[in-house]
Amino acid sequence: MSRLSEFLAVERELAHTNRALFARHYDQPFEKLSVDQVAIAGLDGWQYIANGNNAWEQQYLGQVTLDEPTLQAWQQTFARRQAHSAAIGARFAHLVVPEKQSIIPHARWPQGSQTATQARPALQLLQRIPSGLVYPVERLRAESWRAELCWRGNSHWCASGAWFGFCELMQSVCPELSFDFERVPLARSWWRHDLLLKYTDELCFESVISIARRARVVYDNRLMATTGAHVGNHYVLQNERAPYQTSVVIFGDSYSFDVGFSDLLSAFFGQVHFVWNTMIDFQYCASVNAQLVLVQSAERYLIRAHPQDLAPV
Numbered sequence: 001m002s003r004l005s006e007f008l009a010v011e012r013e014l015a016h017t018n019r020a021l022f023a024r025h026y027d028q029p030f031e032k033l034s035v036d037q038v039a040i041a042g043l044d045g046w047q048y049i050a051n052g053n054n055a056w057e058q059q060y061l062g063q064v065t066l067d068e069p070t071l072q073a074w075q076q077t078f079a080r081r082q083a084h085s086a087a088i089g090a091r092f093a094h095l096v097v098p099e100k101q102s103i104i105p106h107a108r109w110p111q112g113s114q115t116a117t118q119a120r121p122a123l124q125l126l127q128r129i130p131s132g133l134v135y136p137v138e139r140l141r142a143e144s145w146r147a148e149l150c151w152r153g154n155s156h157w158c159a160s161g162a163w164f165g166f167c168e169l170m171q172s173v174c175p176e177l178s179f180d181f182e183r184v185p186l187a188r189s190w191w192r193h194d195l196l197l198k199y200t201d202e203l204c205f206e207s208v209i210s211i212a213r214r215a216r217v218v219y220d221n222r223l224m225a226t227t228g229a230h231v232g233n234h235y236v237l238q239n240e241r242a243p244y245q246t247s248v249v250i251f252g253d254s255y256s257f258d259v260g261f262s263d264l265l266s267a268f269f270g271q272v273h274f275v276w277n278t279m280i281d282f283q284y285c286a287s288v289n290a291q292l293v294l295v296q297s298a299e300r301y302l303i304r305a306h307p308q309d310l311a312p313v
Contacts, residue, residue: 004163004181008147011160011209015148018206019045025200026152034198046107047195048100049155049300056300060101062119064303071128073305078129081280081309085293088286088312093173094295096122097157097165097255098137100150102299121302135299136168151208153196156259159186159211166264173292177244183267187212211260215239215272223276224257233257233276237266245270249285251277252296261296280309 001009019026026045033040033050040050040057050057058064066074078094085092101108102122122135140149140161147160157165163184170179189210196204215237223233230253248269256262256274266272273288275281278297285293295306 002181005146007181007186007209008160011158012146012148014207014209015152015158018208019152022153022196022204022206025196025202025204028199034195036198039195039198041199042108043110044107046100046104046152047199048108049195052300054300054303056099057101059120059300059303060099065119066121066124066303070305071124074125074302075128077306078132081293081295082132084280084282084309084312085285088282088290088293090285090290090293091173092132092293093169094133094297095165095169096133096135096302097296097298098122098135098140099299100155102137103140103149103157103161104144122299125302134169134172136165139164139168151191151193151206153193153204153206154191155194156255159209159260162211162255162259162261162264166261169294173294177268179268183243184264185212185214185267186210211263213237213263213266215242215263215266230254230257231276233274235262235274237262237272237274239266239270239272242266242268242270244268246291247271247273247288248292248294249273249275249288249290250294250296251275251280252294253298253301255298256296278306282312283310286312 028041030043031040038049038052040048042048055064082092125133126135143164147164148158149161151158163181167179170177187210189208190205191208192205218236218238220235223229246269248265250256250262250265252274253276257276262272262274280293
């Protein structure tokens with residue numbers, strides 16, 4: 001059995017074990033909303049983001065879409081970012097992490113009761129953006145027969161979802177490079193899932209397999225640790241043993257900050273710079289000789305076009 005196959009089997013086994021262990025919290029009535037109205041219960045204990053500031057489920061169902069000015073703003077953003085990246089000698093891509101409704105809709109609604117619309121923002125943008133936008137939903141769905149992809153009680157993808165999303169991203173932006181799962185650093189961790197905690201005050205720690213941080217942290221502004229703020233967090237990972245000794249800068253959110261995507265990048269690239277922001281600082285990218293500039297965002301955040309970036313000098 002390959003390391004990838006063994007990992008996928010163990011990850012799924014852990015998911016079933018955790019489902020049984022915390023059944024009293026997962027067995028919520030279908031479509032029960034959390035107290036804050038953000039999370040909603042699907043089928044068989046699966047929990048999803050429903051509402052919140054981005055009206056995500058309304059986006060998925062086509063009730064909230066991007067208007068023409070917003071679509072044009074996104075087109076201008078991509079054209080600007082591609083031009084600025086080329087000016088500093090870097091490649092550019094924007095990874096959109098699919099939400100759970102997009103990956104496993106069958107666990108959100110009974111079969112045939114709801115269908116996804118072709119008008120949700122990610123699909124609207126794919127029709128308007130000729131290159132640079134990576135939305136790996138089809139790849140993830142194709143792997144769902146063998147991979148867990150998402151946790152029941154968490155809004156993020158799990159390690160297998162990150163791996164297949166990474167593969168799709170790299171195939172798009174660096175097709176000449178090869179990436180072997182044997183290099184992915186894995187660890188046993190105990191996590192408190194963000195959606196599950198919306199249904200209970202108990203301290204629920206699930207045993208999971210996570211992507212480990214094996215690279216050296218050579219800079220960390222520790223903004224989250226010292227202030228609790230999200231936007232503005234900045235750290236740099238260095239891995240002298242990575243097969244590609246190039247510099248990557250990723251502007252992202254929690255998926256890259258502490259759910260493992262930056263650590264996955266650092267298994268293959270010598271230096272990974274993470275900045276929690278939607279604005280790209282191309283002057284910083286140029287100063288660290290970035291060969292790859294990435295944006296990573298959750299699908300629900302596409303409802304708003306990104307602001308102006310800091311252009312290279």
